[in-house]
Amino acid sequence: MAPTSFQEPTDTHNHDHLVKSTDSQHPANLICTLCEKFYHLGWVAGTGGGTSIRDNDLVYLAPSGVQKELMKPEDIYVLSIAQQKDPKNRIYLRAPPSLKPSQCTPLFMAAFTKRNAGCCIHTHSQWAVLVTLLLETRPLNTNIFEINNIEQIKGFGKGFQKQGNLGYHDTLRIPVIENTPHEEDLTESLETAMDEYPDTYAVLVRRHGLYVWGETVHKAKTQAESLDYLFQLAVEMKKLGIPWLSDIA
Amino acid sequence: MAPTSFQEPTDTHNHDHLVKSTDSQHPANLICTLCEKFYHLGWVAGTGGGTSIRDNDLVYLAPSGVQKELMKPEDIYVLSIAQQKDPKNRIYLRAPPSLKPSQCTPLFMAAFTKRNAGCCIHTHSQWAVLVTLLLETRPLNTNIFEINNIEQIKGFGKGFQKQGNLGYHDTLRIPVIENTPHEEDLTESLETAMDEYPDTYAVLVRRHGLYVWGETVHKAKTQAESLDYLFQLAVEMKKLGIPWLSDIA
Amino acid sequence: MAPTSFQEPTDTHNHDHLVKSTDSQHPANLICTLCEKFYHLGWVAGTGGGTSIRDNDLVYLAPSGVQKELMKPEDIYVLSIAQQKDPKNRIYLRAPPSLKPSQCTPLFMAAFTKRNAGCCIHTHSQWAVLVTLLLETRPLNTNIFEINNIEQIKGFGKGFQKQGNLGYHDTLRIPVIENTPHEEDLTESLETAMDEYPDTYAVLVRRHGLYVWGETVHKAKTQAESLDYLFQLAVEMKKLGIPWLSDIA
Amino acid sequence: MAPTSFQEPTDTHNHDHLVKSTDSQHPANLICTLCEKFYHLGWVAGTGGGTSIRDNDLVYLAPSGVQKELMKPEDIYVLSIAQQKDPKNRIYLRAPPSLKPSQCTPLFMAAFTKRNAGCCIHTHSQWAVLVTLLLETRPLNTNIFEINNIEQIKGFGKGFQKQGNLGYHDTLRIPVIENTPHEEDLTESLETAMDEYPDTYAVLVRRHGLYVWGETVHKAKTQAESLDYLFQLAVEMKKLGIPWLSDIA
Structure with missing residues (x-):
């Protein structure tokens, strides 16, 4: 633009x-x-x-x-x-x-003003895109990515202004918003997703990629890496018929 | 040669x-x-x-x-x-x-003389080759790669002497020509494909690879990266049973 | 922690x-x-x-x-x-x-004190995690990864205080322990696995990753590489329907 | 050894x-x-x-x-x-x-003395190993890798003391020998494969890897790259149900 x-x-x-x-x-x-x-x-x-x-x-x-x-x-x-x-x-x-x-500027600003983030990263990672495509497929057709019982989940903070990180048994939830022709037009739905998931540090954009942030550059970057790791793992799990959620006590 | x-x-x-x-x-x-x-x-x-x-x-x-x-x-x-x-x-x-x-010289020259390109890149990327193999498979058996509703499509110009880039909902179309034993013999069918698809910035060569160009080195290189991204994504989508074309409004 | x-x-x-x-x-x-x-x-x-x-x-x-x-x-x-x-x-x-x-400290210490290791490496490799997920799937549901008749197996020592390396026909066995919310709590089951498999140089942690060690930095690092190679190969073999164990004389 | x-x-x-x-x-x-x-x-x-x-x-x-x-x-x-x-x-x-x-020394020497090679490369590439595993599977169960109608085949010379390279429609044939516990014991079957396939520049070793050579370092290295490219492509083709041999005129 x-x-x-x-x-x-x-x-x-x-x-x-x-x-x-x-x-x-x-x-x-x-x-x-x-x-x-x-x-x-x-x-x-x-x-x-x-x-x-x-x-x-x-x-x-x-x-x-x-x-x-x-x-x-x-x-x-x-x-x-x-x-x-x-x-x-x-x-x-x-x-x-x-x-x-x-064009990402208003989306980065949302992370800074609504969450007091110190850094926000936007990727077009294919693993992120594939996860949103898999979630779109019937009967799933959902706007939330969920995974639990994977060690790397501990790489995420519990949420805005909360102390500590997620635990191994916790379910990591990343909302998915629908893509728009103009990137700036994502701002409203991104902000809505941030309101609906007040603890999330990331929002997936269907058929597009990921926005992920953190209090510091260190946290934004390591959370981006951990998410990409989980997305790639999730795609491979799908290929091998392994569900993303499990009942381990 | x-x-x-x-x-x-x-x-x-x-x-x-x-x-x-x-x-x-x-x-x-x-x-x-x-x-x-x-x-x-x-x-x-x-x-x-x-x-x-x-x-x-x-x-x-x-x-x-x-x-x-x-x-x-x-x-x-x-x-x-x-x-x-x-x-x-x-x-x-x-x-x-x-x-x-x-041997690629006359093919590069086609991009320079017919499209006034500033740079032309030829790759043997496996993702490009796999896409042409998938398109060859019945019942598809076609000479055109088509994908829409993926953000990375916006990485392509609308076409020769046109302003602006493709939109998210636009369908990116890359023609596929059949390979020949001698690379120079591709020239005629490459030029025909350029004539039939006057807005394309790239031509796939079946079981061989890709020719992609742009007005500048910057545009040729970033269009090559975006295409390779889309070809890899398309192969992974195929493995996961996700169609390349979709009806999102 | x-x-x-x-x-x-x-x-x-x-x-x-x-x-x-x-x-x-x-x-x-x-x-x-x-x-x-x-x-x-x-x-x-x-x-x-x-x-x-x-x-x-x-x-x-x-x-x-x-x-x-x-x-x-x-x-x-x-x-x-x-x-x-x-x-x-x-x-x-x-x-x-x-x-x-x-938090890995007591697990590294186990390798040093129980096996006299000179180096211990902990990875979250996705191939390691996928292998533990495949082993968890019914009817397998097992706590041991086994593979034989692959040349890279020769990259492992026969075991603690033993001379020489595994042979091509030998079965490499890596025990799998269940993950715990706190990494330090893995120590007991890691030590148990080391006792039950006195010759192993590595322990897989379900849905988490790998601990691998060696008498020297050189051996720990090259055994880590060889294991990761075998885990990746095993995942690809699974996708292609090829069993991990075979009867080659 | x-x-x-x-x-x-x-x-x-x-x-x-x-x-x-x-x-x-x-x-x-x-x-x-x-x-x-x-x-x-x-x-x-x-x-x-x-x-x-x-x-x-x-x-x-x-x-x-x-x-x-x-x-x-x-x-x-x-x-x-x-x-x-x-x-x-x-x-x-x-x-x-x-x-x-x-232990590879006598195998390298075979390339130097029987083929007058200037360089010989031995890899454990997973793509090479997976190709040998796929060939071992019934009903295939064969000791020859064959692929045709892929441009990269032109990266290989026609054979020992012959001028020029393979053409696009030519079938590239790489023999597969069975692995042995001791690498030196491969020498005899490697030499037999070289005799049976007098034009080959490479021999696959089942469940082990590849030996590939060339008249010069340049040729050995680029043939190694081209072969690895073809092995990876062949594995992906297998996943996608595309045959390695085709009838293109």
């Missing part, structure tokens, strides 16, 4: 200092490192997917339509949450010349 | 300056970088596949029969589109000693 | 010299190199899994909850086997600030 | 000059580079597999039981073909201290 109406920063230097740092842990550097890693995991093929990091009031965003393994800190957008009065008219503190903001 | 009749460049220095550059974005450097990446994606195993970039009138080509992950800029062929009067007698501005031009 | 009661080392420098070395073969360096390799093999996604090395009396351990491909030598715990009088109250010679000891 | 009777080189410097070179194309360097690449392709997990290069009379061999991705030039064995009078008593020009010669 073209940035129909965002205000140019008035600063003549385009606030490059917001994305220039020699610290590998600076959000602008970290987004590039993460996106290159995600490329090699097959999560962001063909410019799909993206990553955003929040540092207090500032949000750093990968742009639209770039090769994710080649991204550079100067490609990063920065906005201030406090300054966003009108969701139709986003104000960027820093916008790279000749790039476009990501 | 041995270069039965190509004219040696008369320049004693063999026009090495055409492939020597310290700029990582120079076509001769870029072909090497891309081919190494494609090797790790499994697209060019055993010297299969190839990549060509056009820069205005000049076309840069990977040679025949080299290990694609080890290629060097000095291995690159260069020709001028304007100087090609006779397709049976290609004139190279620069030909590396002791290598052979690629 | 939080370190409910471990004694802080009294040394003000926190015994950093125990994990600082320019020798790439020092256990603290080697654990980091191995864990990064295991991350790329998919064995330790999302902070899962771990590795521990014993050097005479000293045991080096990866901490809990870290991204395994990013680990640094200063993240490593060190304890002395001789000083461990009370399993409920582990004494660390060196503990990194702001990290937690791994 | 322990080196029961090989004669120590008398040279006090152990002929280290035979494996020390700053040239990346020197056989001792090249074996290490290739083996690291093969490790990442999954061909030599857990010390399995190996590679040998012949340079005129000299044969360079990877040792037994080492981690193939960590191998160094000083680990390489060297022998002279001319000096091998007694196959039971191999004479090494250079033997690394504290390592063992590979």
Whole structure:
């Protein structure tokens, strides 16, 4: 989507200092490192997917339509949450010349504002897509992915503002929302899913991929890895006739 | 195929300056970088596949029969589109000693001359081959791959000289042509497929692989990645009994 | 698990010299190199899994909850086997600030004390998990993985204090124990499995992963690779209807 | 196998000059580079597999039981073909201290002496093993892998001392021999298979892996890649119900 109406920063230097740092842990550097890693995991093929990091009031965003393994800190957008009065008219503190903001922006913002997330990752992982396709198949036809009694489930927090992680016997539940032609139009159903599943750290988008977040970059990234592990396992379980839910005491 | 009749460049220095550059974005450097990446994606195993970039009138080509992950800029062929009067007698501005031009050359040229492409990629991806094998199976037995309602479809342009990309509900259609013993003999049916599908950016070759192009290196590469993603997904969907076309409104 | 009661080392420098070395073969360096390799093999996604090395009396351990491909030598715990009088109250010679000891610690210790292992590796490999799921399925429902007549079986030692390796016709047997909500609670059943299968170098944990060890880092690592190879092969054999045991003379 | 009777080189410097070179194309360097690449392709997990290069009379061999991705030039064995009078008593020009010669040695030597190969590669690739398992299944139960009408077949030479490569419609035939408990005992049946299939560049070993060679390192490596590609494709074709042989004119 073209940035129909965002205000140019008035600063003549385009606030490059917001994305220039020699610290590998600076959000602008970290987004590039993460996106290159995600490329090699097959999560962001063909410019799909993206990553955003929040540092207090500032949000750093990968742009639209770039090769994710080649991204550079100067490609990063920065906005201030406090300054966003009108969701139709986003104000960027820093916008790279000749790039476009990501259509994922309002979805990342939902994770930051509704859940106080520190990082949100969007993947087009084929395992995520296949899980949503399997759930769509009759007689299942459901909008929730559920799995239990797999150790990797312990890689997820119990939920927003709750202490500790899920246990081995707990059922991990990830809601599935239907895809829309324009990615921004997912925002409402994503927010609804977040309201209906107040403890979830992720939402699957049917035939599209995954949004997953965490309080920190560490948690968002490791929860993304754990979910992808579970999705791949679930697809293989399906091929082998093994159910995703079981009755182990 | 041995270069039965190509004219040696008369320049004693063999026009090495055409492939020597310290700029990582120079076509001769870029072909090497891309081919190494494609090797790790499994697209060019055993010297299969190839990549060509056009820069205005000049076309840069990977040679025949080299290990694609080890290629060097000095291995690159260069020709001028304007100087090609006779397709049976290609004139190279620069030909590396002791290598052979690629049999893919006339197929790459079709993308450059008929579609004004800036880059054309040929892969032997197993997912592409498996898709053509599945399409060959009765009762399907068809020469067109079709898929819709998958987000990654948005990674493709609407077509030659058209603005914008396909939408989520659009059906992506990739024609399939039959393989021939000599790769150059594919040229006619590739051009026919390009004529019959004037908006396609790719042609599958049955039991062989894929030709995919784009206006720029960026677009050719990201369309190649998106197609491979869709072919792999399609094979997995087939294993799980999920149809490639669906009726989502 | 939080370190409910471990004694802080009294040394003000926190015994950093125990994990600082320019020798790439020092256990603290080697654990980091191995864990990064295991991350790329998919064995330790999302902070899962771990590795521990014993050097005479000293045991080096990866901490809990870290991204395994990013680990640094200063993240490593060190304890002395001789000083461990009370399993409920582990004494660390060196503990990194702001990290937690791994819940795997008592399981690694079992390999070191009962089998005199020099290294123990814990993976969440999906192939290991799928094998335990297939074994759980009726009518199999068993707690032992068995395979024979595959060359890679020769990658395993005959057993504790025995000379030489398994032969091609030998049946490799890996016991499976049931998972528990708290990883430390696996210790008793792991030790029981080690007693019941005195020659095994590995124990599968149902719906969880694998513990595998060896007299040396080399042996633990290569046995881990060989087992993962066999688990993946076994899953593919199952998909293709090929039995794991055969009667070849 | 322990080196029961090989004669120590008398040279006090152990002929280290035979494996020390700053040239990346020197056989001792090249074996290490290739083996690291093969490790990442999954061909030599857990010390399995190996590679040998012949340079005129000299044969360079990877040792037994080492981690193939960590191998160094000083680990390489060297022998002279001319000096091998007694196959039971191999004479090494250079033997690394504290390592063992590979059991694959007589099989590599068969490729060098019977086919004048310049390089021979042994893999434990799971795709190769699965193909031999599928061929063993009734009603197939055969000792020959056959596939035709796949482009990648053109990656193989027509045969020993013949010009040119196989064509697209040609049937690639790879004989399968039965595995033996001791790798050296494969030598006779490997040589028989080479005699029965005088044009083959490879022999599959049932439930074990592959031996593949070529006139040069380039040809051995690219033929190994093409074969592995075809084995993986064949396994996927089997899963999808697509036959390996077809009647395309």
